Amino acid sequence: MMDFGFKLSPSSAVNLDTVDRARYDRLVQLVPDARTCIDCGSCSATCTAAPWSGMSVRKVLLGLQRGRDDEVDAMLSKCMLCGKCTMVCPRGINTRQLILTLCRLDRKGEVVR
Amino acid sequence: MRERFASHFDPFVIPFLVGMAFVLGYCLIAMIRVILQLPKEDRRRFLVSLITPKQIWINVRDIFLNCLIHVKLWQRNKMLGFMHSSIAFGWFMIILLGHLEVILFVPERIHLFYYPIFFNYFVAETEQTIQGSMLMFLMDFFLLMILSGIAIAIIKRFASRIVGMRRTTRLSLLDRVGLYSLWAIFPLRLLAESFTAHISGGSFLTIPANWIFRQFLGNDLYALPTWWAYSIALGVFMCVLPFTRYMHIPAEMLLIPMRNAGIRIRHPRKGFASLEVYSCPACGVCIDACPMSVLKVNCKDTTVYLNRQLRRGNERRIAEISDKCLLCGKCTAVCPVGVQGPELREAQRARRKYALSPSYAGINVRPMASAVAGGAGGASGGVLYFAGCMTQLTPSIRRATASLLDKAGVRWQMMDPDGGLCCGRPLMMAGRTEQARELIAKNLEIIRASGCDTLLLSCPICYKVFKEDYPLSDIRVVHHSVFFQELIASGQLKVRREEGHKLVWHDPCELGRGCGVYEEPRAALAAAGELVEAGKHHAESICCGGSLGSLSLGFEQRKAMTRNALDNLTVADPAEIVTGCPLCLATFVRAADRPVRDIAEILDTRS
Numbered sequence: 001m002m003d004f005g006f007k008l009s010p011s012s013a014v015n016l017d018t019v020d021r022a023r024y025d026r027l028v029q030l031v032p033d034a035r036t037c038i039d040c041g042s043c044s045a046t047c048t049a050a051p052w053s054g055m056s057v058r059k060v061l062l063g064l065q066r067g068r069d070d071e072v073d074a075m076l077s078k079c080m081l082c083g084k085c086t087m088v089c090p091r092g093i094n095t096r097q098l099i100l101t102l103c104r105l106d107r108k109g110e111v112v113r
Numbered sequence: 114m115r116e117r118f119a120s121h122f123d124p125f126v127i128p129f130l131v132g133m134a135f136v137l138g139y140c141l142i143a144m145i146r147v148i149l150q151l152p153k154e155d156r157r158r159f160l161v162s163l164i165t166p167k168q169i170w171i172n173v174r175d176i177f178l179n180c181l182i183h184v185k186l187w188q189r190n191k192m193l194g195f196m197h198s199s200i201a202f203g204w205f206m207i208i209l210l211g212h213l214e215v216i217l218f219v220p221e222r223i224h225l226f227y228y229p230i231f232f233n234y235f236v237a238e239t240e241q242t243i244q245g246s247m248l249m250f251l252m253d254f255f256l257l258m259i260l261s262g263i264a265i266a267i268i269k270r271f272a273s274r275i276v277g278m279r280r281t282t283r284l285s286l287l288d289r290v291g292l293y294s295l296w297a298i299f300p301l302r303l304l305a306e307s308f309t310a311h312i313s314g315g316s317f318l319t320i321p322a323n324w325i326f327r328q329f330l331g332n333d334l335y336a337l338p339t340w341w342a343y344s345i346a347l348g349v350f351m352c353v354l355p356f357t358r359y360m361h362i363p364a365e366m367l368l369i370p371m372r373n374a375g376i377r378i379r380h381p382r383k384g385f386a387s388l389e390v391y392s393c394p395a396c397g398v399c400i401d402a403c404p405m406s407v408l409k410v411n412c413k414d415t416t417v418y419l420n421r422q423l424r425r426g427n428e429r430r431i432a433e434i435s436d437k438c439l440l441c442g443k444c445t446a447v448c449p450v451g452v453q454g455p456e457l458r459e460a461q462r463a464r465r466k467y468a469l470s471p472s473y474a475g476i477n478v479r480p481m482a483s484a485v486a487g488g489a490g491g492a493s494g495g496v497l498y499f500a501g502c503m504t505q506l507t508p509s510i511r512r513a514t515a516s517l518l519d520k521a522g523v524r525w526q527m528m529d530p531d532g533g534l535c536c537g538r539p540l541m542m543a544g545r546t547e548q549a550r551e552l553i554a555k556n557l558e559i560i561r562a563s564g565c566d567t568l569l570l571s572c573p574i575c576y577k578v579f580k581e582d583y584p585l586s587d588i589r590v591v592h593h594s595v596f597f598q599e600l601i602a603s604g605q606l607k608v609r610r611e612e613g614h615k616l617v618w619h620d621p622c623e624l625g626r627g628c629g630v631y632e633e634p635r636a637a638l639a640a641a642g643e644l645v646e647a648g649k650h651h652a653e654s655i656c657c658g659g660s661l662g663s664l665s666l667g668f669e670q671r672k673a674m675t676r677n678a679l680d681n682l683t684v685a686d687p688a689e690i691v692t693g694c695p696l697c698l699a700t701f702v703r704a705a706d707r708p709v710r711d712i713a714e715i716l717d718t719r720s
């Protein structure tokens with residue numbers, strides 16, 4: 001490996017070539033608005049669960065596209081569906097529907113039955 | 114009086130008998146199934162209620178008032194009320210009188226099922242006695258009553274606006290067969306009785322009709338085929354009944370005693386839920402009432418269509434319809450049968466499978482609990498104010514509430530000054546009751562630590578769940594509108610009234626229909642200004658469109674509903690719109706053409 005003068009810790013490296021985006025692709029199929037997120041962070045700023053869980057819809061969407069599946073699941077499992085993020089989203093994304101839909105998808109992006 | 118046929122039988126009664134046997138057998142089996150599907154304790158409760166004298170009387174009264182007289186429909190729409198009750202009550206009376214005739218004149222034939230129905234064919238000349246002519250008169254009278262109801266029904270089908278309904282349901286094929294056979298039954302009965310009136314007697318309808326027919330027919334050849342037709346119409350109607358909306362007739366008779374016994378929906382499809390679904394006559398009242406119907410695409414997602422899809426087992430549509438609803442409860446408020454649209458939907462949502470289930474058991478609430486312990490509330494009681502998630506988005510409510518509490522000299526402290534946990538109601542609405550229980554346990558820990566004796570809420574969504582699902586029987590759970598009204602009434606809070614300043618109160622769904630709080634906020638507002646009413650108010654108030662109940666409605670669709678709700682609120686041209694829910698407030702301010710404020714803000718500026 002070339003020496004850049006700094007090291008990358010393997011655990012936080014994102015290799016887009018190996019990321020499986022199945023879950024994200026399925027999500028935007030089911031909730032097309034998910035694509036319109038502008039990463040403004042309003043949802044993260046208002047999130048009721050954020051102070052003790054780091055939950056953020058913005059990060060969930062990013063994490064899905066970067067293969068951070070464990071982080072995404074940890075965040076999703078703390079959302080209380082309170083709806084604050086939906087109220088503040090400037091893009092009018094139905095974030096609760098987005099979260100509930102994600103909870104129904106397995107890692108391969110299939111809806112569980 | 115004489116019997117016309119020694120055999121007491123004619124083949125034309127066979128279609129009727131077949132239909133009768135089928136429908137009775139079917140309903141009996143269906144009834145036993147529903148009862149068996151109830152959870153054990155519910156079943157016991159129901160069966161015990163059936164033999165409790167007081168309960169029996171209530172059941173008989175309710176069945177009479179609802180199934181025959183249709184009082185609830187009368188209250189809503191006189192025309193529809195008349196239509197349904199004339200058909201139901203008239204038909205009931207004709208059957209009853211038919212039996213009376215048999216008992217009076219040929220008691221030895223009472224075991225023949227068809228005798229009371231086709232009495233005038235088998236028995237002749239009963240009008241010559243006083244009882245006979247009286248009964249004949251009543252028969253014609255009730256037949257006329259039914260026919261007038263049928264006439265309205267036909268008009269309604271083709272021009273629903275005449276009876277005051279904007280939209281009516283679309284019928285399925287079998288429903289149509291049932292409908293047309295029902296329409297046919299009574300005109301055919303009139304014809305059949307008219308053709309035989311000169312033999313068997315009749316009254317003010319059938320005798321003149323008989324006279325007219327005889328002027329140009331001159332023989333009796335038409336009589337028997339008409340009786341056949343009458344019997345066939347009855348038979349067809351009864352054979353299709355279980356597969357049409359007319360199943361509501363037997364279903365409602367079971368629904369009423371079950372509801373009176375306190376049975377609730379426990380399973381999304383079985384037992385009480387299926388009974389509610391089958392009790393829906395598809396009257397369509399809920400279509401116009403539903404706030405989603407402002408957009409035509411959503412008309413097919415109203416409760417009447419949920420019931421239909423549940424009967425058909427169309428899973429895709431059931432899921433869609435269940436997710437879209439705002440759970441505002443208006444359909445239940447207007448439904449003549451009392452079908453619980455929101456509860457039915459929540460049960461469907463609870464059935465859904467998830468790959469990922471949240472868990473809140475690991476949340477450490479000790480810091481929040483110790484922050485409230487020993488505060489202003491202390492062990493000796495006091496008020497604990499929980500603002501809730503949504504109020505965090507509308508800090509003006511929180512400020513006004515705090516200021517009012519201080520002005521009134523109430524000993525209080527805040528439960529979530531730096532944000533807290535969600536109350537659990539949104540999870541329940543999404544059908545995730547198990548997870549909601551975990552949150553409830555966490556919140557309880559904090560409340561108990563505070564030692565408060567009153568829990569004050571400014572959000573009706575929280576209020577409902579704290580009141581109904583938290584084991585807090587020793588703590589008073591109260592909405593701020595009620596609390597402030599009490600402070601005003603007791604003189605602890607002085608409010609200046611501004612004459613001529615028109616205020617309209619928007620009943621939030623969860624507070625009004627959800628918890629039955631209507632009058633206290635109005636009384637408090639009347640102390641601050643001139644109270645005016647919206648077009649639709651109290652139990653019929655229109656959801657703001659922002660409800661957390663809907664899982665799938667998007668922003669644009671909700672906007673149309675919000676505008677519709679605002680139009681309704683501003684009919685009396687109020688200077689300000691007042692509500693008691695942070696979510697309604699946040700939803701309305703975006704679209705309103707005048708100030709929208711919380712009741713606490715109004716009271717705070719006037720005190």
Ligand code: SF4
Binds near residue numbers: 057
């Ligand atoms: S709904 Fe979930 S993600 Fe959105 S603000 Fe509430 S807790 Fe956070």
Ligand code: SF4
Binds near residue numbers: 038042044089090
């Ligand atoms: S508020 Fe909406 S647009 Fe902004 S980051 Fe969150 S989801 Fe994306």
Ligand code: SF4
Binds near residue numbers: 393395400444451
């Ligand atoms: S749910 Fe109620 S209001 Fe709606 S069609 Fe059925 S009976 Fe009528």
Ligand code: SF4
Binds near residue numbers: 445454
């Ligand atoms: S609860 Fe409200 S939104 Fe849902 S179907 Fe009934 S009236 Fe419509």
